[in-house]
Amino acid sequence: MQPTAQRIDTLDVLRGLAVLGILVMNIQFFAMPMAAYLNPSAYGSLDGLNGMVWGVSHLLTDQKMMALFSMLFGAGIVLFCERANAAGRSVAKYYYRRNLWLLVFGLLHGYLLWSGDILFLYAVCACLLYPLRNKPVRTLIKLSVFFLAISSILYLLTGLGLQSMSGDEIAAEIMPQWRPTTEQMQAELAAYQGGWISQMAMRVPMTQEMQGLAMLMWGFWRAGALMLLGMALFRTDIITGRAERVVYLRLIWLGLAVGLPLVIFGIFWNFNNNWQLTSMFIGSQFNYWGSVLVSLMWMAIIVLLLKSHRMSTLTNRLAATGRMAFTNYIMQTLICGFIFYGHGLGLIGQVERWGQLSIVFGVWALQLWLSPIWLRSFRFGPLEWLWRSLTYGQLQPLRRS
16 A cells, blocks of 8 residues: 555545535525425426536435545544554544544534534444444445445335325324425524524424434434445555556446436436425435445546546645535535525525525635635644644644744
């Protein structure tokens, strides 16, 4: 394996792509009622440009960027442990301290700012997966597929279980998440159009749902599976860009020939079924599995782009954005919270999908511009520095010499 310094640039560029790409979907959670994130027919127009924006976003980013981010997090688990061991530190001590602080950040982020937080989930996964980090590559891949299958099976069984539920039970327990009534959506919009205190009445139960049942049904198994896959990809040098060119070409072919067609079939299947409740449990499975292959395709495309030494200005900016991924992720929450929630402009429910994408482009431009400027003077992003200082129990040097 190559020295760490030669690997980190590829990981940073991929992380930069992931943290920017994940905003394409996350902004829907800010701009519209939560159900619209899962079910595009629940709120807002899908005609013309809006439909095109949703289709392209779903095809290329929905669950794909989270998958890539999760794989990178898994690779980071192995990298952190290698570095701690090489420095003669107690690996477990600093590893768990690092992830317990991440859990605290996730709680603060989820309950105070945005219920779509992913940091809490990643911290839980990291703590539980630590004993598996040194398993053989084949074992990691098998466990990854097994974890993915568990969530898929849970969703399918839940869908079958609907047959034993009454219409009133379905309307009360499941439909508010999939196709809420006009009154329910108006109540959600009104809460977020109010001040920060009034938002809490909606944000707290949503966060409890995300960090409770949603994590048990979906989040832990999927994120955990992809972290295990990321460990395997790191150990084989695929995610670091050191594998043979043919490996990346095969991953691109797999994404194009299997991943994208599976996602496209899912789009047609759901529209042909009018986004009924079956789409929540059965129709979602096409993108659930196809997105993994598409995320690997994204990874392969970026690695080959780096190997070609083309578009170096863009990849350098992506690398800087990736080195500040934690800061940029929270910055996206602060920007979108100001734009859409009542403590700022209060535009939730008023910006169509094409307008949301325009805002995404603006945030991308800001972070691609600002991240390199910050890193010229400082060694870490501000939140990366804080997290690192808390991990090691002392203030870390921040300003460059």
